[in-house]
């Protein structure tokens with residue numbers, strides 16, 4: 001059974017999360033709440049490890 005997913009609410013994060021959650025990690029939650037929009041995502045998930 002596949003749970004529906006959506007993008008993490010942290011701008012700049014590439015992760016998919018279950019619709020019941022807002023963020024993929026505490027790191028994203030804190031980054032979003034502190035308005036830290038410019039920096040790279042620090043959640044540590046594979047989708048966000050790519051560096052330019």
Ligand SMILES: [Zn+2]
Nearest residue numbers: 013041043048
């Ligand atoms: Zn991320």
Ligand SMILES: [Zn+2]
Nearest residue numbers: 008013024028
């Ligand atoms: Zn995230």
